[in-house]
Amino acid sequence: MIRRAVAWLDNRTGVEKAVKNFLYEEIPASSGWRNVLGSVAVFCFLVQAFTGILLSFNYAPTPGEAYNSLKYIVTEVTGGRLIRGLHHWGASMMIVVVVLHMAQVFLWGAYKKPREATWIAGIVLLLITLGFGLTGYLLPWDNRAYWGTVVATRIAANSPGIGPYLSRLLGGDGAIGVVTFARFFALHVLILPPLTLLLIGVHVYLVRKHGVAPAAGDTAPKKKFHPEQVFRDTIAIFVAFAALFMLAALIDVPLGRLADPTDTSFVPRPDWYFLWLFQMLKFFEGPFEVIGSHILPGLAVLALVATPFIDRGAMRRVTERTVAGGVLLLAFIGLAGLTAAAIRSTAKTQDSAFETDGPQDWQQLSPEELAGIGHYRRENCVSCHATGGGGARIGPELTGTATRKSAAWMIAHFKSPQRMVPGSSMPPIQLTDSQLNTLAAFLLKLNPRNAKALYSAPQLAVEGAMVYQQYGCAVCHQANGAGMKIGPPLNGLSQRRSREWIEEHFANPQKLSPASVMPAYKLTPRESDRLTSYLLALP
Amino acid sequence: MIAGALSLPAAMYLLVPPRGRKESEWIETGEVSHLPLRTPEEVFFRRNRVDGWKVTSEKVTAWVVRMSEQDVVAYVPQCTHLGCAYHWDARTGNFLCPCHSSAFSIEGQVLAGPAPRPLDRYQAKVAGRKLLIGPIAGAKS
Numbered sequence: 001m002i003r004r005a006v007a008w009l010d011n012r013t014g015v016e017k018a019v020k021n022f023l024y025e026e027i028p029a030s031s032g033w034r035n036v037l038g039s040v041a042v043f044c045f046l047v048q049a050f051t052g053i054l055l056s057f058n059y060a061p062t063p064g065e066a067y068n069s070l071k072y073i074v075t076e077v078t079g080g081r082l083i084r085g086l087h088h089w090g091a092s093m094m095i096v097v098v099v100l101h102m103a104q105v106f107l108w109g110a111y112k113k114p115r116e117a118t119w120i121a122g123i124v125l126l127l128i129t130l131g132f133g134l135t136g137y138l139l140p141w142d143n144r145a146y147w148g149t150v151v152a153t154r155i156a157a158n159s160p161g162i163g164p165y166l167s168r169l170l171g172g173d174g175a176i177g178v179v180t181f182a183r184f185f186a187l188h189v190l191i192l193p194p195l196t197l198l199l200i201g202v203h204v205y206l207v208r209k210h211g212v213a214p215a216a217g218d219t220a221p222k223k224k225f226h227p228e229q230v231f232r233d234t235i236a237i238f239v240a241f242a243a244l245f246m247l248a249a250l251i252d253v254p255l256g257r258l259a260d261p262t263d264t265s266f267v268p269r270p271d272w273y274f275l276w277l278f279q280m281l282k283f284f285e286g287p288f289e290v291i292g293s294h295i296l297p298g299l300a301v302l303a304l305v306a307t308p309f310i311d312r313g314a315m316r317r318v319t320e321r322t323v324a325g326g327v328l329l330l331a332f333i334g335l336a337g338l339t340a341a342a343i344r345s346t347a348k349t350q351d352s353a354f355e356t357d358g359p360q361d362w363q364q365l366s367p368e369e370l371a372g373i374g375h376y377r378r379e380n381c382v383s384c385h386a387t388g389g390g391g392a393r394i395g396p397e398l399t400g401t402a403t404r405k406s407a408a409w410m411i412a413h414f415k416s417p418q419r420m421v422p423g424s425s426m427p428p429i430q431l432t433d434s435q436l437n438t439l440a441a442f443l444l445k446l447n448p449r450n451a452k453a454l455y456s457a458p459q460l461a462v463e464g465a466m467v468y469q470q471y472g473c474a475v476c477h478q479a480n481g482a483g484m485k486i487g488p489p490l491n492g493l494s495q496r497r498s499r500e501w502i503e504e505h506f507a508n509p510q511k512l513s514p515a516s517v518m519p520a521y522k523l524t525p526r527e528s529d530r531l532t533s534y535l536l537a538l539p
Numbered sequence: 540m541i542a543g544a545l546s547l548p549a550a551m552y553l554l555v556p557p558r559g560r561k562e563s564e565w566i567e568t569g570e571v572s573h574l575p576l577r578t579p580e581e582v583f584f585r586r587n588r589v590d591g592w593k594v595t596s597e598k599v600t601a602w603v604v605r606m607s608e609q610d611v612v613a614y615v616p617q618c619t620h621l622g623c624a625y626h627w628d629a630r631t632g633n634f635l636c637p638c639h640s641s642a643f644s645i646e647g648q649v650l651a652g653p654a655p656r657p658l659d660r661y662q663a664k665v666a667g668r669k670l671l672i673g674p675i676a677g678a679k680s
Contacts, residue, residue: 047545054549058591065592072592078555079548086545241541492594 023226028214031229034108035212036236037101042200043237044094047244048132049193051087059139061185063178066141067258068495074255085248091133093244095273098129103328108318109311110213116308118206123304125199128192130273135188137271138181146259147268149184150176155281155293175261216315257458258494260533269346276338279345361450362457363539365442366482367474370465370534372442373457375435384426395426399448407440414439438469464534467527476518479538487518494536502532557591565664565671572668574605577645579627579634582613584672601661601672602627602634604645613672614647615659634658 010016027035058077060069073080102122105111111119138149153176157167171179223229260266270278277297284292311324362370376382384395401410409420414436417426429436468474474483479490493502501512506528509518523531568584582603587594601613614634618625623638633650634643641652648657662673 050545050549054552057553060592068592072557076557076592077552078557079552080557082548083552238541241544245544495593 023224023230025208025225026222027212027225027229028218029220029223030215030218031212031223033232033236034104035229036233037097037104038207039233040236040240041094041097041101043240044090044097045196045200047090047241048087048094051083051090052189052193054083055087056189061139061181063141063181063259064495064498066139066181067255070140071255074253081252082248085251085253086244088253089244089247089251091136092271092273093240093247095129095133097240098126102126103332105213106307107321107324107328108213108215109315109321109324111308111311112213112315113308113312115206115210115213118203118210119308120305121199121203121206123301125196125203127301128196128199132188132192132196133271133273135184135192138176138184139188140255141181141259142256143259143266144256144268146176146261147266148270149180151268151270151278153180158290159294160290214315216317216320258536260460261499267346269342272339275342276335279338279342282345362461363537364480365445365457365465366480367465367468367534368438368482369441369445370457370462371435371469372438372440374462374466375431375439376442377459377462379429379431379439398443399446399451401443401446407437407444410440410443411436434469438466458537460530460533461537462534463530464532464537467523467531468534471521471523479535487516490535491538493538499532499536502535503528506531565662565673568601568603568670568672570668571605571609571611571665571670574603574611574670576605576607578629579604579614579645581616581627582670582672602658603663603670603672609665611663611665611670612647613661613663615661615675617659618654619649619656619659620652620654 006016055073058069058073058080060066070084074084075081105119105122134152137152138145153167153170156170157163159166169183171177171181171183269275277293280292280296281289282292284290362373365373381398385398405413411433413420414429414431416428417424429439431439468479473479473490476487477483477490478485497505505512505518506521506523508520509516564586566584566586568582574580579602582601584599584601585596586599587596600616602616603611603613605611616624618636618638618641620636620639620641623636625634625636625641625643627633628635631642632645634645634647636642636652636654639653641654642650643654643658644650646657647660649655660676662676664671664673
């Protein structure tokens with residue numbers, strides 16, 4: 001019955017013959033473990049395609065939504081964190097495997113006549129793989145993504161001659177926004193994948209056409225792809241997948257803070273496989289920058305393309321290919337050295353404000369409590385008090401205060417410490433009552449578990465909350481459950497309004513919402529910036 | 540094995556409902572005394588709905604019937620057959636669905652047509668003199 005069905009299928013489609021053709025391809029007797037890397041690379045691509053499609057089922061490719069939808073994937077969707085981990089680490093693995101595959105071909109001289117075209121198709125595939133990395137880097141739309149891409153588009157814009165056109169094509173005309181995002185996304189999911197498939201097709205066709213390159217002096221009769229080599233490929237793929245799965249399951253991929261074009265403290269750093277290029281740029285300044293950003297990488301690609309035309313001698317044993325081995329070794333040492341230098345010279349930016357566990361503790365504080373952190377910092381309380389590991393130990397530890405003291409006690413204590421605690425060496429705090437209230441509110445919220453996270457709340461947002469308190473926004477608006485409901489609630493504002501809209505709205509509410517009863521606020525640019533940053537950070 | 544390791548998380552990723560914020564809030568929709576006895580009124584209110592990564596505030600309607608002084612029923616305004624919006628027909632004293640002619644009594648029971656079950660209800664309660672409407676009764680959340 002089954003045999004008849006198979007026979008019918010083969011008769012109508014020729015599938016059995018195709019599979020047999022594939023499995024019983026003749027390969028040189030000298031083929032071995034070194035030849036598995038190509039198959040592993042294709043496998044990596046398939047994993048990327050599969051996990052990429054899954055991610056896209058829950059991902060909204062616009063700057064306004066991308067970050068939130070990705071956060072939703074990793075914090076709420078079942079298995080979302082794993083899928084994203086597979087996609088993230090899979091990208092790195094694919095680059096490693098493709099480069100190793102190339103290194104192997106280079107070392108064995110497998111690019112030699114008649115396999116030049118196969119080699120060149122492989123180079124294009126390498127470039128496409130790097131293109132995937134570059135375009136995919138922007139898509140989480142966190143600070144890392146944003147600033148990394150700012151640098152990348154600037155480099156493109158500085159290309160000699162075609163720079164301005166390239167910049168326009170990438171939508172990076174001036175700033176990175178919706179257009180750049182849409183184009184990176186289109187490149188990443190619509191253009192590069194079919195291009196990759198096409199080139200894999202060409203590459204594999206050429207491999208089949210010329211046959212797998214035999215090692216020098218291999219005159220033994222050919223063997224079949226199946227079963228020995230199929231077995232090796234399967235084992236290699238399995239090992240690669242197991243490693244990838246472990247990485248994805250065990251190491252969390254960070255999702256940084258939401259992209260913030262005004263964050264001047266962020267030091268952009270590309271993904272590890274571009275670090276060598278990043279470092280090289282530092283050696284060339286001013287008009288010479290183009291040497292590091294374009295000319296040297298361009299020459300490197302050209303050198304790769306030219307390799308089979310320069311090295312045209314007869315096949316030699318791999319152990320005799322000392323020049324090729326030396327070149328490869330030098331290239332690896334150079335790349336590794338540049339990468340290491342880049343890692344050493346740029347401090348890893350502290351950008352784990354949002355862990356993957358949803359909104360951070362500080363984001364869930366009321367504006368009053370968050371403003372309290374600001375006063376805590378401004379009054380330099382930490383010079384005497386310890387909170388969660390940081391700070392000196394002159395005064396008492398404050399993380400347990402909430403369980404011992406009331407707000408009224410604290411405020412009385414702030415005003416005249418000695419009256420409440422005879423013998424205390426604490427100076428009175430010179431703040432208004434409402435400011436002291438915020439300080440007490442913050443201390444009441446503090447406990448040993450959240451102390452570190454609360455105290456690491458970004459200064460931008462903290463200052464924003466102080467502005468929020470200063471202007472009494474809570475009289476009309478609600479944020480994180482505190483405040484009145486006369487005006488619209490402010491949570492989720494980042495999903496509804498842009499930064500520009502909010503800032504303009506402070507100055508002239510009726511211009512943007514005619515029916516609004518909100519008075520205009522003359523904020524200084526700094527106040528406006530901090531307040532907006534804070535409002536946009538509300539979950 | 541690889542297929543399994545990939546497809547099992549994939550299936551869970553697509554099929555298991557996301558663990559999330561469940562909104563089960565009660566919304567005040569007005570004074571009970573404004574509702575006439577045993578005459579359905581269409582009541583509008585706003586509620587937050589969790590939609591993937593977004594929480595949207597949306598307008599919701601309910602057909603509210605005050606059965607007695609303190610007993611109020613709020614029907615979900617979609618026919619239980621295929622989700623068309625039905626209306627109250629004062630002449631016959633029934634809810635009528637325009638799509639496939641289902642008819643429901645004022646108690647929500649099916650009188651005619653293809654509707655498979657009585658009208659769905661929101662949880663409703665009277666607190667003081669206010670009518671509060673909650674999530675759909677019997678829904679998983």
